[in-house]
Amino acid sequence: MASDSLLTFFNRELEALRVLAGEFAERHPKIAGRLRLTKDTVDDPHVSRLLEGVAFLGARVQHRLDDEFPELTDGLLSVLYPHYLAPMPSVAITRFAANPDLPGPAHLPSGLAVEAEPVGGETCQFRTAYPLMLWPVEIDAVRLSGMPLSAPANPAAAEAVACLRISLRCSNPTMTFTQLGLDRLRVFLTGEHGSRLLELLLAHTVSVALADDLPDPHPVILPPDTLQAVGFAPEEALFPWPARSFSGFRLLSEYFAAREKFQFIDICRLDAKTLVSAGNRMDIFVYLDRAMPDLERAVQASSLALGCTPIVNLFSQRCEPISLDHTSIEYRVEPDVRRPASVEVWSVERVRESLPNGEFRTWQPFHRLTRRHADDAADGATGGFYGTARRDTTGDFRGTEVYLLPHDAGFDPEREGSGVLSIDALCCNRDLPASLPFGGGRPTLRLVEGAAAVTGLSCLTAPTPTLRMPVRERGFWRLISHLSLGHLSVVGGETAADALREVLRLYDCRESTESRTAIRALLNVTSGPGTARIPGLRGPGARSGGFCRGLDVTLTFDDQAWTTGGLYVLASVLDRFLALHATVNSFVRTEAVLRGRPGVAASWPARAGNQVLL
Incomplete structure (x- = not known):
């Protein structure tokens, strides 16, 4: 927490002041005597408190410098890469048991609300990630x-x-x-x-x-x-x-x-x-x-x-209303004031201002400002604009807190008047899912809105812990790494493998031995020009096919890590990741080879973004 890191700086500053006070006592014994300073002790309690006060002020300055100006780096990250600062909610694979008397398939859309058994009196809320066709x-x-x-x-x-x-x-x-x-x-x-x-x-x-x-x-x-x-x-x-x-x-x-x-x-x-x-x-x-x-x-x-689908610890929440009294430039978003230790804001979805006539006026995210929004704001059709900032919690629980930074439509932070903001957010249950029991039919799950097609739910994998990227730690360098990726080639040259490994490290939120081994197992990346066939179209608007020039990418992995670490999934993810970099009228075609082994371990079709070329 921030208070713990500040204490480290305080102790460091206080120790430095005491050393300097000892040196001063040796050089100026008369003055030191009046202050009751010696080389090893400070006997006057008032002088001791004075040193502690100066140490506290110095610690705050040093703490801010060591933060690497998070208002700038976190602000840029929240606009350019907002996903990077948000926590990674708990995920589990769940099986839905189908009613055997179903006459046909039952379609269950994604986003179905699922509740797990209470932990310490608190209920973990999940929702399905994939649409499910239950047979x-x-x-x-x-x-x-x-x-x-x-x-x-x-x-x-x-x-x-x-x-x-x-x-x-x-x-x-x-x-x-x-x-x-x-x-x-x-x-x-x-x-x-x-x-x-x-x-x-x-x-x-x-x-x-x-x-x-x-x-x-x-x-x-x-x-x-x-x-x-x-x-x-x-x-x-x-x-x-x-x-x-x-x-x-x-x-x-x-x-x-x-x-x-x-x-x-x-x-x-x-x-x-x-x-x-x-x-x-x-x-x-x-x-x-x-x-x-x-x-x-x-x-x-x-x-x-x-009948399986991932469930994610995300749920919609109406947050506590915020009164704009203009005494602060930011306001903490509190999803549930009664349960601060078990509810954490994942993202702010909507901000509305209550009007005296009972209606609402929608506020827009600051980063979405366009000419249309600006015109609407000038005409009074919309409310103000808002930004968000995410910081580590200052309480006794791990996680982050989100702050709302409001601006009026004219960008005047000192305008007169007041209002009440209503905030809708997506939230997670902080670290609560990690405490759910697993095994022996637990945790117990249930659909919030029952479905006749489902007779029961069961967890096939243990809920993952809630993972967080460091919000303060090395934020400046992580931002630089993101921005520099646009100027590095990840598919060729001497630095290709290093650049691609750096991308993987940026998103290794676990930083476990297994994940580090998987990243190190990527040994080399090479590329060369390739040609792929583009299929034609039949029926109305038919056209003949043709050929397209693109890039053939070869990923070289360590053979032992491939066999024992299940790196096929990582290679498949990299195949899609590289294909999404394909330029217009081009493609990326990826294959994986193993060091010291002949042949190709795995290959994928040519892709242009999400589109497969046949």
Whole structure:
């Protein structure tokens, strides 16, 4: 806390003054005698208090200098990179149990409110991050096996040396997959082997087959892209992301905060089977060009889970009203004055001013000032403008506090009059989720607004702790690092790997041994020109395809860290991060190689931003 750091400076200043007082006593013994100063002691209590007062004033000055002018650096960060100062709320993967009597899929939108069991009398509030299509389907068995393959004959899988078999059945024994109309199924890869299984399925699938059973003579053959990665699309963000912030930073933040959110896979094109003829049971065979004998023994039915989505410790909160008495240039935003230790502001969403006639006038964020807003303000159509500042708490609990900095429409901070501001914010429960029990069916979860399609909720992963970037510590240098990234190449040259590792360190909010090892495992980054095909369009407005020039990027990783650390997810995140840097009429195509090993460990299609070029 700020008070603790100030105490350090105070003790340092006081010690320096006492040393100087001792030197003064040796040089001027007569004057020192009147002050009752000696080399080792200060006997006069008034002189002692005077030294302590001077030490306190000096400590405040030194503390401000050591802060590196946070009003400037934090202010710039809050405008340019507002996501960087906000805490990373707790995240957990939750399974929704489907009602077995559902006649079809139940669509659960993202943002559903979920409450966890109380901790110390306080309830943790979460909300779902992904939209969820809940099917009355269960996984009967999962088996990963090597040669000889126990799978239907597949001419498209000549290179396969292993196969993953997923056996599904309808929860209702009288229902068939054709009646359900199953077309897409999302699965979560659970447990300690989830990241390795993810790599196996997304990087080494050569074909997929849908069959009624193993002896099925007419399986439906599907291409490798039947399995799709999840968690990278803008609508799959864990947290609301400001439009003015680069979306690639979101992926890095989420990787270090909750890597499990990327351990989902969508199995697509299932209607190729269900639209034809599918009974109460169906098998999915995934043909793989790589075998993992140790993984074969670990994979079982519980390795895959249906009906899962991340939940995030975020909730909407009407904050305490603020009375604009013009006695301060800033006002603390208090989400709940009764529970300051368990509610923390994540972001200010809306500020409105109460008018005498009972109506409200909306205030605008200062950084959104445009010509239109300025005209509206001049006409009196809107209220004032406001900024926000985030600082460490001064109480007995960890976290941050948000302050509102109001300005009137004419930018006159000394205007007469007063008003009351109503503030809507997104909040989290500080460090409370880390105290939730995990295991044995706990923590207990419930939907705030019940849904007939859901019979129960359970946590598959322990809620992560609330993570925070240091607001004061090294803020100046972190800002410089962000700004300098625009002038460094992260895809070529001698400094490419250093620049990319620096980006990763900026967003390593855990700073754990595991995360540092993952960053160090990125050894080299090289790039070169490449060419990719652009598909044409059919139907109205048809046009022919063509070719596009872009950049081929090769990421080199340490082979041991890749095998033991599950770095495929990090490489996938970097693939999307680099693709979002692609310029107009260009693309980025990424591959990962391992030091000392021949061949390519993983590769991804050419991308222009979020768009895949076929």
